[in-house]
Amino acid sequence: MLDVLQEHIIKRLGKVPERFEEVAKAFEPLRPKRGTYLLREAEVCKHVYFIVEGCLQVFVIDKNGNESTRELYTEEQWVTDIFGFKNQQASEEYIKCVEPCKLLRIHYDAFQYFSAEIPAFAQIYQQILELSYSNTVYRVNTMTSLNALDRIKWLIENKPQLMTRLSNKLIASYLGISPETMTRLKGKL
């Protein structure tokens, strides 16, 4: 799986990174099956995950016990509970595999060490941070400025793969609507 990571990093950095071998050793491969929780509310997130294959759902549970999906991540994306990870504090989110996955994860201690020691590592981390932040800003705007039907159209336009590979129910949660409304609105497309 490390080859996928290396390719990903070369794409970002435009070259083979310094001390890649050393960094690569710190990544632990993982093959969790569908339904596995990588993080639960109130736990402290100890890792950053890189998705080689599969799909991760990050969500919170509302007062009625319903999942509210903040984000769905797939191949070549980086996932963590950013606030909890950086401050090593209890998470408010859950992270769950919604497909069988191939993941690489790096521990907080190694992450801290490489951030301080290897400039290229810090540089890539910053790029990922900027991209993640941009995406989340965009998500706020999408969720607050579009109605349910337009959010569905948006997803079809912008993330068609998600639409086809995930369940109606999960997509509905991602779009902030009930599965029933999702079914009905799809008929109006």
Added chain:
Amino acid sequence: MLDVLQEHIIKRLGKVPERFEEVAKAFEPLRPKRGTYLLREAEVCKHVYFIVEGCLQVFVIDKNGNESTRELYTEEQWVTDIFGFKNQQASEEYIKCVEPCKLLRIHYDAFQYFSAEIPAFAQIYQQILELSYSNTVYRVNTMTSLNALDRIKWLIENKPQLMTRLSNKLIASYLGISPETMTRLKGKL
């Protein structure tokens, strides 16, 4: 105004930053009045703004012409269109003063230069990035997992200053509800 900036940075870094004088010179003071646009959709965002005093609204305009407020920023916060700024691409957002403001702004070129040249600058930028990202993640979860009444309660709990210093209409836009609904739900508190 630079004293406020210096204090802010000392708080973040835990010490007086290296080459502060040099960096400080790159910050241009600005005193826009209420209603001034700092950025419009389709423009390229050339600056990062630091708020010494006042309040900035960042929003998009939906298909019905209504403002949908992504964020409201006040004293000692950093504001830009992150995606457009980093890539020097057209913005999808507007940035507007909703109070008379005292601002400091740094130009893209200076920002790039200091990021590369001064480690402490890059370090503080990264901290701000992490905090901004965390806040935005939190905002997605708040907006998608709470109903209108609970979002109002959330605001009163977590950002009471905003509630009192801004108009009903603006707060409603921030919470993603109509001004009329806002008025009615406030009666139910």
Added chain:
DNA sequence: AACGACTCTTGATAAATGTCAATGATTTTG
């Protein structure tokens, strides 16, 4: 192939929220 669990769809109904219009209050500005 059969079982169980889960999912999708559809209908009926309810709840939440938006829209439009009118009025009075407040703020801004010449």
Added chain:
DNA sequence: CAAAATCATTGACATTTATCAAGAGTCGTT
């Protein structure tokens, strides 16, 4: 300081979306 503009509130009504329930379909496991 007075006119003009904007804002807050309220009522009536419309629209959107959620909820609950039932049946049919799908999937994975044994």
